[in-house]
Amino acid sequence: MSDQQLTCEELVEIVTEYLEGGLSDAKRERFExxxxxxxxxxxxxxxxxxxIELAGRVTVDDLMEESKIELLAAFRDWRRx
Amino acid sequence: MIAWKFLAPGAIGPFSRVxxxxxxxxxxxxxxxxxxxxxxSGIHACEASDLPFWLHAELxxxxxxxxxxxxxxxxxxxxxxxxxxxxxxxxxxxxxFCEDCEMRVEEYAVQSDEAAAYVADLADDVEDCHAAxxxxxxxxxxxxxxxxxxxxxxxxxxxxxxxxxxxxxxxD
Amino acid sequence: MxxxxxxxxxxxxQAAIVEALKRGDERTFSDLVAEFSPSMLRVAxxxxxxxxxxxxxxxxxxxxxxxxxGRFEGRSALKTWIFRILTNIAKTRGEREGxxxxxxxxxGREGEGEAxxxxxxxxxxGRWAGHWTSAPSRWPELPEEQLVGRETVGVVEAAIAALxxxxxxxxxxxxxxxxxxxxxxxxxxxxxxxxxxxxHRARSKVRKSLEGYLDGVQT
Numbered sequence: 001m002s003d004q005q006l007t008c009e010e011l012v013e014i015v016t017e018y019l020e021g022g023l024s025d026a027k028r029e030r031f032e033x034x035x036x037x038x039x040x041x042x043x044x045x046x047x048x049x050x051x052i053e054l055a056g057r058v059t060v061d062d063l064m065e066e067s068k069i070e071l072l073a074a075f076r077d078w079r080r081x
Numbered sequence: 082m083i084a085w086k087f088l089a090p091g092a093i094g095p096f097s098r099v100x101x102x103x104x105x106x107x108x109x110x111x112x113x114x115x116x117x118x119x120x121x122s123g124i125h126a127c128e129a130s131d132l133p134f135w136l137h138a139e140l141x142x143x144x145x146x147x148x149x150x151x152x153x154x155x156x157x158x159x160x161x162x163x164x165x166x167x168x169x170x171x172x173x174x175x176x177x178f179c180e181d182c183e184m185r186v187e188e189y190a191v192q193s194d195e196a197a198a199y200v201a202d203l204a205d206d207v208e209d210c211h212a213a214x215x216x217x218x219x220x221x222x223x224x225x226x227x228x229x230x231x232x233x234x235x236x237x238x239x240x241x242x243x244x245x246x247x248x249x250x251x252x253d
Numbered sequence: 254m255x256x257x258x259x260x261x262x263x264x265x266x267q268a269a270i271v272e273a274l275k276r277g278d279e280r281t282f283s284d285l286v287a288e289f290s291p292s293m294l295r296v297a298x299x300x301x302x303x304x305x306x307x308x309x310x311x312x313x314x315x316x317x318x319x320x321x322x323g324r325f326e327g328r329s330a331l332k333t334w335i336f337r338i339l340t341n342i343a344k345t346r347g348e349r350e351g352x353x354x355x356x357x358x359x360x361g362r363e364g365e366g367e368a369x370x371x372x373x374x375x376x377x378x379g380r381w382a383g384h385w386t387s388a389p390s391r392w393p394e395l396p397e398e399q400l401v402g403r404e405t406v407g408v409v410e411a412a413i414a415a416l417x418x419x420x421x422x423x424x425x426x427x428x429x430x431x432x433x434x435x436x437x438x439x440x441x442x443x444x445x446x447x448x449x450x451x452x453h454r455a456r457s458k459v460r461k462s463l464e465g466y467l468d469g470v471q472t
Contacts, residue, residue: 007375007384008375009372013368015453015456016453022449025122025152029152029154029155032096033134033154035095035096036087036095036134036135036136036213038214038384038388039214040389041385043390046391047460047464049098050463051459052456055409055413055424055459056428056429057406058410058413060291060425060429062287063290063291063311067308068286068290071282071315071316072282072286074315078277
């Protein structure tokens with residue numbers, strides 16, 4: 001069997017590396033060639049992209065207002081010194 | 082340098098997801114510089130022998146500028162622009178490509194039981210009109226029947242089919 | 254003469270921000286607190302036992318920033334400097350609570366050998382060994398309503414909240430907050446490999462949760 005070709009199981013393990021630009025040129029090419037051929041993996045890659053995009057819409061916990069007010073007071077005190 | 086590029090529907094890069102500026106009224110699309118996205122190292126394009134590996138929904142003629150480097154199964158350049166869509170690459174051509182692969186796989190199947198296993202896969206590919214899969218399955222069948230040499234020959238046959246069928250005149 | 258690559262160049266705009274802080278500009282300080290506190294909370298939470306303690310740590314860190322800003326020389330990014338202050342305080346606090354340093358064993362115990370996708374999803378044997386048994390389906394393209402609806406984002410949020418602490422921190426900083434890989438590595442003192450492994454595991458789990466939800470919804 002052609003040892004160059006990626007399996008789907010191998011591909012899902014290197015998806016993050018691919019998106020980070022961490023794959024060698026040769027490996028990236030194998031990755032992309034596989035995605036072109038395999039609709040399952042094409043869908044998987046899209047799913048990861050969608051996951052990342054949705055994560056970007058999550059709102060995060062923030063400090064409470066009182067805490068922020070306290071900090072601003074401390075900052076003013078420091079400035080006065 | 083003139084080369085070719087496969088794109089997703091809407092002239093979208095299949096990996097970068099960048100929308101390519103398309104030509105209007107005979108004027109080439111705007112130049113695209115090498116993308117900032119980390120998984121692209123520049124503008125990627127195909128010469129004739131590369132075509133079977135990258136089959137996708139749309140085929141475009143692309144002009145590349147700057148030092149063009151061949152690396153693996155593609156050429157890479159710092160910038161490129163779309164010249165014209167190769168309309169001949171339509172669903173009919175995809176279907177014909179699949180059937181062409183199927184025909185050769187049937188011959189490989191005669192020589193090798195391992196290759197014969199791919200006949201059913203090719204039948205599915207023809208029905209789905211999935212050209213990229215057909216090309217890949219046919220190359221695996223060729224390899225099963227005759228090793229790397231036959232696999233390479235299969236890919237050359239695929240490339241020749243595309244060039245002839247789409248009128249690409251052997252490219253650059 | 255310094256080669257350009259070896260001299261640190263601060264992010265554009267940083268010099269102005271630092272100068273404003275040193276002058277005591279309250280607006281700049283408030284903006285900074287607003288911008289960084291959520292991430293600081295997330296990072297602190299990795300080190301300590303509770304949300305309440307994490308908040309205390311963040312408060313302390315900001316006080317440290319106030320007292321130290323006069324001496325800040327801009328030899329590193331402001332963000333990196335602030336997060337170093339934070340992680341030092343968080344580590345100390347965590348140790349006092351008897352917790353072990355969370356990033357010290359990143360490559361080891363945590364999630365050792367876990368696969369991005371259940372091995373059941375791939376064929377074991379035959380010529381298609383390693384290929385999908387049941388291939389992932391095509392999700393609706395964003396921004397269709399179903400996909401960006403609050404419920405779907407909620408599923409992602411819950412999945413992130415359920416992650417092991419360190420994976421949660423990395424995916425929050427990278428994908429929720431939009432930090433670069435380099436910023437995360439600097440702030441958490443992680444190698445490229447470690448950061449990537451954590452991010453990979455986190456994203457894989459979140460995708461899986463999303464898949465479960467969407468497959469159920471798409472009847």
